[in-house]
Amino acid sequence: MVNPGRMTAFRADSSIVYVISPTLSEPQSKSRTHVSKPSKMSKPKLTYFDVRARGELARLVFVAAKKDFEDVRIDFASWPALKAKSTYGTLPILELNGKEYFQGNAIATYLAREHGLYGSNNLEGLMIDQVVDLKEDLLQEEAKTMFGSDADKEAAAKKLPEEIYPRVMKIFAHCIKQNAAKSGFLVGKQLSLGDLAIFEASQGCSKNHPKILDDFPEIKTVREKVASADGVKQYLAKRKDTPI
Numbered sequence: 001m002v003n004p005g006r007m008t009a010f011r012a013d014s015s016i017v018y019v020i021s022p023t024l025s026e027p028q029s030k031s032r033t034h035v036s037k038p039s040k041m042s043k044p045k046l047t048y049f050d051v052r053a054r055g056e057l058a059r060l061v062f063v064a065a066k067k068d069f070e071d072v073r074i075d076f077a078s079w080p081a082l083k084a085k086s087t088y089g090t091l092p093i094l095e096l097n098g099k100e101y102f103q104g105n106a107i108a109t110y111l112a113r114e115h116g117l118y119g120s121n122n123l124e125g126l127m128i129d130q131v132v133d134l135k136e137d138l139l140q141e142e143a144k145t146m147f148g149s150d151a152d153k154e155a156a157a158k159k160l161p162e163e164i165y166p167r168v169m170k171i172f173a174h175c176i177k178q179n180a181a182k183s184g185f186l187v188g189k190q191l192s193l194g195d196l197a198i199f200e201a202s203q204g205c206s207k208n209h210p211k212i213l214d215d216f217p218e219i220k221t222v223r224e225k226v227a228s229a230d231g232v233k234q235y236l237a238k239r240k241d242t243p244i
């Protein structure tokens with residue numbers, strides 16, 4: 001989704017960006033502007049750009065589960081060289097014990113399963129998968145505001161509050177209302193990947209068109225529950241604001 005030709009538009013703050021090596025697993029030379037943290041085999045390493053987009057859901061799972069991970073963020077200018085040597089050619093990538101895995105939602109889902117954030121039965125898992133997929137659909141609409149001609153970007157930006165956000169938020173709210181436990185969470189009585197996905201998916205709407213959420217108190221409740229969850233709260237307090 002991130003177009004290398006437009007990467008400078010999102011160039012990250014050098015103080016918090018780490019550059020990974022062309023192998024996507026070795027620390028970068030200290031002579032470079034950005035320096036990577038040394039990698040420990042036992043600590044999972046998530047590599048993505050310094051934006052939310054397709055990397056944030058996995059990050060949110062890690063912090064909600066209070067699991068230590070290496071949060072590697074590369075700057076866009078470094079990506080073409082890394083891409084040429086990368087097996088998958090896209091980010092995010094999760095490295096676990098020396099093996100690399102790709103596809104952001106698959107990574108987040110795996111981590112949620114590992115850490116008890118994937119509901120308590122297959123139907124709850126299905127509900128979670130639904131909202132994770134809807135988050136992806138919405139991200140594709142939001143991304144249209146950043147790429148293409150100015151006219152296309154303008155049209156996409158107009159469509160978000162007029163059509164996309166009301167339609168998608170209505171579906172998220174409908175899904176939350178299906179929870180028989182009436183806990184305020186998407187499924188059952190505790191936080192899951194589904195809540196994290198709704199939180200992340202509603203971020204742009206909440207920031208840029210907050211009034212739309214007034215019609216969907218269920219989403220506001222999920223957002224409050226996620227934002228106040230131990231681990232997430234501390235992470236959000238330090239998180240950089242990015243357009244996607």
Ligand SMILES: N[C@@H](CCC(=O)N[C@@H](CS)C(=O)NCC(=O)O)C(=O)O
Nearest residue numbers: 001002053054090091092103104105
């Ligand atoms: N379906 C993949 C899509 C991966 C993808 O397109 N990632 C973008 C960033 S969101 C990327 O790596 N762009 C740079 C490129 O394709 O060179 C996923 O969800 O992980």
